[in-house]
Amino acid sequence: MLELFYQRRSIRKFTDKPIETEKLDRIMQAALLAPSSKSAYPCEFVVVEQKEINEKLSACKPLGAGFLKNAACSIIVAGDADKSDVWIEDCAIASTFIQLQAEKEGLGTCWIQIREREYNDKQSAESYIQEVVNMPANIKILAIIAIGYKDGEKAGRDESFLKKEKIHINSF
């Protein structure tokens, strides 16, 4: 596990190679295995492999999502706020499970923040995406995880990256 954590980096450049069905299936198994407060399981996932849809999604906010148009796949991670008051936490854990399983599969990922982000001064990134993928307004979107084969290598972290002063023992 730790090796995987050191290795994982945000990847924003992808090759055109599609993701094998078995790999995507295991990634979604990981998403569905994420823990959930009070076993409410509020998360909903939209897996997008159609290039035209990912192109539309890449325009969901002015900055930080453009690279999605070149990703083989994206997963919209959303939650039903009526099912859980902590859908954000549940969705964040599921998103992380997706990223780590994808890394294990030799794929690259990047989290694209959607919650609290704007498409333009009149529309939220969330409502723009809801229109693109026919998602009802009561399903709230946390993030899109872009996934694909890495185009080039990005160095992993080593121990010098660890800010050990952030760890407080017994008292802050």
Ligand SMILES: Cc1cc2nc3c(=O)[nH]c(=O)nc-3n(C[C@H](O)[C@H](O)[C@H](O)COP(=O)(O)O)c2cc1C
């Ligand atoms: C909550 C969250 C939101 C993020 N949003 C974006 C985003 O919208 N666009 C983007 O390109 N990267 C986004 N990232 C990726 C971060 O920029 C990245 O994790 C950070 O620079 C550290 O780099 P690393 O992931 O390679 O370790 C996000 C990461 C997190 C955890």
